Amino acid sequence: xxxxxxxxxxxxxxxxxxxxxxxxxxxxxxxxxxxxxxxxxxxxxxxxxxxxxxxxxxxxxxxxxxxxxxxxxxxxxxxxxxxxxxxxxxxxxxxxxxxxxxxxxxxxxxxxxxxxxxxxxxxxxxxxxxxxxxxxxxxxxxxxxxxxxxxxxxxxxxxxxxxxxxxxxxxxxxxxxxxxxxxxxxxxxxxxxxxxxxxxxxxxxxxxxxxxxxxxxxxxxxxxxxxxxxxxxxxxxxxxxxxxxxxxxxxxxxxxxxxxxxxxxxxxxxxxxxxxxxxxxxxxxxxxxxxxxxxxxxxxxxxxxxxxxxxxxxxxxxxxxxxxxxxxxxxxxxxxxxxxxxxxxxxxxxxxxxxxxxxxxxxxxxxxxxxxxxxxxxxxxxxxxxxxxxxxxxxxxx
Numbered sequence: 127x128x129x130x131x132x133x134x135x136x137x138x139x140x141x142x143x144x145x146x147x148x149x150x151x152x153x154x155x156x157x158x159x160x161x162x163x164x165x166x167x168x169x170x171x172x173x174x175x176x177x178x179x180x181x182x183x184x185x186x187x188x189x190x191x192x193x194x195x196x197x198x199x200x201x202x203x204x205x206x207x208x209x210x211x212x213x214x215x216x217x218x219x220x221x222x223x224x225x226x227x228x229x230x231x232x233x234x235x236x237x238x239x240x241x242x243x244x245x246x247x248x249x250x251x252x253x254x255x256x257x258x259x260x261x262x263x264x265x266x267x268x269x270x271x272x273x274x275x276x277x278x279x280x281x282x283x284x285x286x287x288x289x290x291x292x293x294x295x296x297x298x299x300x301x302x303x304x305x306x307x308x309x310x311x312x313x314x315x316x317x318x319x320x321x322x323x324x325x326x327x328x329x330x331x332x333x334x335x336x337x338x339x340x341x342x343x344x345x346x347x348x349x350x351x352x353x354x355x356x357x358x359x360x361x362x363x364x365x366x367x368x369x370x371x372x373x374x375x376x377x378x379x380x381x382x383x384x385x386x387x388x389x390x391x392x393x394x395x396x397x398x399x400x401x402x403x404x405x406x407x408x409x410x411x412x413x414x415x416x417x418x419x420x421x422x423x424x425x426x427x428x429x430x431x432x433x434x435x436x437x438x439x440x441x442x443x444x445x446x447x448x449x450x451x452x453x454x455x456x457x458x459x460x461x462x463x464x465x466x467x468x469x470x471x472x473x474x475x476x477x478x479x480x481x482x483x484x485x486x487x488x489x490x491x492x493x494x495x496x497x498x499x500x501x502x503x504x505x506x507x508x509x510x511x512x513x514x515x516x517x518x519x520x521x522x523x524x
Contacts, residue, residue: 173210176243176253180291182264184257189242200224200235200242210244216353218361220370223377225292229303229354232256234295238373241295255302263294290374293396300358300400307351307407314344315414322421329425337425341418348411355404358397368393441497449490453482 172188179185189196196202201223209217209226210233219226225236232252235242241260243253318340324333361367368390370376460478 174245176245176257178241178243178257178260178295180239180264182261182268184261186245200237202226202235216350216357218357220361220367222370223373225296225371225373227296227299229299229357230306230350232299232303232306234299236292236295236299236373238290238292238377240291252302252306255305256298259301260295260298263298264291267294290372292371292373293392296371297396297400300397303354304400304403304407307347307354307404310347311344311351311407311411311414314340314347315410318344318414318418322417325421325425329428334422334425337418337422341415341422344411344415344418348408348415351404351408351411355401355408358401358404362394362397362401365390368397438497438501442494445490445493445497448493449486449488452489453484453486456485457482 175187175189177185177187196207197204201221203221206219206221206226209219209228216229218229223237227234227236230252233244234256235244243256245253318337321333321337321340324330325337361371371393457478460474
């Protein structure tokens with residue numbers, strides 16, 4: 127009863143004096159347990175990025191991985207965020223103010239005045255190559271512009287889309303990807319050539335296992351190069367995609383945005399040159415994979431032939447052993463320690479030896495003939511089977 131009164135007064139206090147009840151509940155509250163939810167909100171995931179601006183300044187920063195912030199700040203769509211975090215396939219996504227590029231090990235978000243490299247999804251080698259290429263391109267552009275300004279001459283070259291930052295960034299991405307693919311292919315081609323040369327003289331088990339590992343690596347490089355080539359080809363095939371690459375002109379209110387009816391030679395020539403380079407890499411990788419597979423098939427055929435030869439030799443020895451066993455089986459009756467009347471004759475020993483030898487020869491010849499029949503390829507049977515199949519096919523067609 128006392129507990130009920132206390133609870134009732136507690137409820138009255140709660141409605142009348144909230145401040146007092148807050149202090150009372152703080153003192154009487156139980157210690158937090160593992161099942162008590164934390165009042166601290168979870169921090170959103172942050173992506174580590176390396177940012178390069180149009181002046182070539184490089185800074186490392188962290189951006190929020192929230193879909194709302196990425197979509198509003200960088201003009202992306204929710205599926206682009208999923209590609210940034212999880213996708214491993216090469217693609218080029220073009221948005222109104224952003225170009226999202228994922229080629230090989232490089233994930234870059236390009237805008238008209240900056241480029242963001244996602245460090246978590248990009249290999250260090252690709253990031254360094256991209257930063258080096260874009261830094262050199264920006265320096266060359268700035269030096270040329272300074273020279274033109276000093277001479278007070280108008281140079282129309284730098285008014286073309288090649289000088290805009292987005293084209294410099296796209297070219298740096300393609301250049302670094304091509305360089306890395308060539309390096310990966312060279313790292314596989316040189317040891318593969320040595321292994322292929324060594325297998326021409328002798329088939330070694332260790333060398334063959336090494337070739338199997340190189341075959342898997344070369345196949346992976348060829349597949350990655352084909353994915354990169356397909357991503358570039360998808361942009362080249364559509365004029366709308368080429369026109370959407372001109373981010374600077376779309377952002378300039380005084381300039382007209384590029385359309386499919388305008389001259390898109392700059393973007394097409396840029397992507398076309400790297401498309402040819404990527405196509406050569408794909409052809410070389412496929413040629414290397416084909417050579418490795420042909421060598422593997424040849425080595426497998428040689429090993430199969432050697433294994434068949436060993437099996438054939440074993441069967442020949444077995445046939446000879448069968449013949450000796452047949453001869454010794456007959457002579458064993460002569461040598462048994464039992465009473466027999468054959469030993470009393472002078473011709474007994476040579477007769478038994480001759481009979482045993484004849485039986486051994488007959489058994490060996492019979493086994494060899496059976497073995498030759500098994501080895502023989504009966505072309506007549508194959509021809510009969512083909513004629514039977516062709517006859518059935520003709521009846522079916524009728």
